[in-house]
Amino acid sequence: MIYNTFMKKVTLYTDGACSGNPGAGGWGAVLLYGEHRAELSGGDAETTNNRMELTAVIEGLKRLKYPCEVEIFSDSAYIVNAFLQGWVVAWEKSGWKKADRKPVLNDDLWRELLALTRTHQVFFHKVKGHADDELNNRCDALARAAVPQA
Numbered sequence: 001m002i003y004n005t006f007m008k009k010v011t012l013y014t015d016g017a018c019s020g021n022p023g024a025g026g027w028g029a030v031l032l033y034g035e036h037r038a039e040l041s042g043g044d045a046e047t048t049n050n051r052m053e054l055t056a057v058i059e060g061l062k063r064l065k066y067p068c069e070v071e072i073f074s075d076s077a078y079i080v081n082a083f084l085q086g087w088v089v090a091w092e093k094s095g096w097k098k099a100d101r102k103p104v105l106n107d108d109l110w111r112e113l114l115a116l117t118r119t120h121q122v123f124f125h126k127v128k129g130h131a132d133d134e135l136n137n138r139c140d141a142l143a144r145a146a147v148p149q150a
Contacts, residue, residue, distance in 0.1 A: 007067060007068055007069045007121060008033060008066070008068045008069070009033075009068065009069045009071070010031060010032065010033045010064065010068045010069070010070045010071070011031070011032040011033075011070075011071045011073070012029060012030070012031055012032075012057070012060040012061070012070055012071070012072045012073070013029065013030045013032075013072075013073045013074075013127075013135040013136055013138070013139050014027070014028070014029045014030075014053070014056035014057045014060055014072065014073070014074050014076075014139055015027070015028050015029075015053070015056060015074070015075060015076075015129070015136060015139035015140045015142070015143045016028075016049055016050070016051070016052025016053035016054070016055065016056050016076070016143055017049065017052060017140065017143035017144045017146075017147055018047065018048060018049040018052055018147070019147050021048055021049050022046060022047060022048045023046070023047070024043065024044070024045050024046070024047070024147050024148045024149070025043060025044050025047040025048065025049065025051065025052040025143075025147055026041060026042065026043035026044075026052060026142075026143040026144060026145065026146030026147035026148075027041060027042055027043070027052040027053070027055045027056035027059065027142075027143050027146065028040070028041040028056060028138070028139040028140065028141070028142025028143035028144075028145075028146060029041070029056045029057070029059055029060035029139060029142070030135050030138055030139055030142075031060055031063060031064075032135075038063065039138070039142060040056075040059055040060060040063065040142075041142040041143065041145065041146040042055070042059065042146055043146040043147050043148045044148070045148045048106075050076075050078055050105070050106055051106055051109060052143065053074065053076040053078060053079055054079065054106055054109040054110070054113060055109065056074075056139070056143065057072060057074065057079060057113055058109060058112055058113050058116060060072075061113075061116040061117070061119075061120065061122075062116065064119075064120065067119055067120050067121070068120050068121070069120070069121045069123075070120045070121065070122045070123070071123050071125065072122060072123065072124050072125065073125045073127050073133075073135065073136065074124065074125075074126065074127065075126070075127050075128065075129030075130075075136055077126060079113075079124070080124045080125070080126040081126075082110070083117070083122075083124045084124055088110055088113075088114055089114075091104045091107070091110065092111075092114060096110070096111075
């Protein structure tokens, strides 16, 4: 992918939540482009917190209609570290096995997310969860509200 200075700059905040782990879960995302704002959310009756965190980023990126420069803010060390420390590329090279040769959990979602990040110029940022970050708190509220009720 060739990037240029004319790419649209988008901000994506994401969060996932789970009632039990595994259990019912939800995800939330806030997309910002200029003065435009989109809030997204969804849930699953049987999932894990990590799957919901991954789904939030995936669904946010899937909303983009063309390649963009995307600043992603997440409170998930699992996701941010996987990209910033190169884990996800190492997993892909090893056939989706971890360093201990055990299968990578959630490899279906990691594969989808990796493909989406290759469509865009993506920068990951770790934010502190349940702190004073207004947009992270909004994503948390969206995720919790999307958890299916039994």
